[in-house]
Amino acid sequence: MAVTRDDVLSWIRAYSQVIEENKDYLTDLDSAIGDADHGANMHRGFQAVLTKLPEVEDKDIGTIFKKVGMTLISTVGGAGGPLYGTFFIQLGTKLNGKMELTLADWAAALEAGTSGVVNLGKAIVGDKTMVDALTPAVQALNGSSGQELSLDEALKKSAKAAEEGMKGTIPLVARKGRASYLGERSAGHQDPGATSSFLLLETAANVWVKS
Numbered sequence: 480m481a482v483t484r485d486d487v488l489s490w491i492r493a494y495s496q497v498i499e500e501n502k503d504y505l506t507d508l509d510s511a512i513g514d515a516d517h518g519a520n521m522h523r524g525f526q527a528v529l530t531k532l533p534e535v536e537d538k539d540i541g542t543i544f545k546k547v548g549m550t551l552i553s554t555v556g557g558a559g560g561p562l563y564g565t566f567f568i569q570l571g572t573k574l575n576g577k578m579e580l581t582l583a584d585w586a587a588a589l590e591a592g593t594s595g596v597v598n599l600g601k602a603i604v605g606d607k608t609m610v611d612a613l614t615p616a617v618q619a620l621n622g623s624s625g626q627e628l629s630l631d632e633a634l635k636k637s638a639k640a641a642e643e644g645m646k647g648t649i650p651l652v653a654r655k656g657r658a659s660y661l662g663e664r665s666a667g668h669q670d671p672g673a674t675s676s677f678l679l680l681e682t683a684a685n686v687w688v689k690s
Contacts, residue, residue: 524555
């Protein structure tokens with residue numbers, strides 16, 4: 480079972496809707512430890528993405544992801560634009576020319592996207608960032624490949640790992656980004672970037688799982 484180009488487009492559109500529904504929640508999370516703009520920034524970015532998708536909906540998956548990434552970089556303020564933009568551009572680079580994705584394709588792409596975020600933001604697991612959700616998701620996907628799980632099972636496992644990583648940011652003291660300025664006061668709050676990253680992978684599982 481594979482993820483088709485239409486599945487990818489459906490995921491991006493669905494995530495845009497999820498962000499719209501959760502923009503106030505993400506902003507509330509960000510108001511506690513950041514600039515209170517993550518929800519609004521992500522919403523603006525993905526609304527812009529929706530307007531750009533018709534330009535690439537007949538192209539390969541790599542081209543679609545690159546368009547998403549470039550649009551986010553040009554429209555999303557704060558750290559979220561460059562980080563999410565880089566994430567999608569790296570997905571696109573890894574999947575250049577692909578018209579459908581296997582589990583191995585998606586695992587490699589997600590790893591490349593996460594590496595792009597790490598290289599740009601210089602964050603590691605435990606720094607209280609989106610990396611805390613993305614890295615466990617990558618590890619779950621890679622483990623799924625080794626266990627010969629189905630794509631459906633792997634996507635669910637990846638989303639669950641991202642959720643656990645997101646929740647794991649609550650007790651952490653932030654070491655990167657705006658939240659790091661708060662020091663110990665950043666503990667006790669869920670990271671907004673990890674939350675939007677979890678929502679991204681949860682949406683993929685919800686849209687792409689066929690059974």
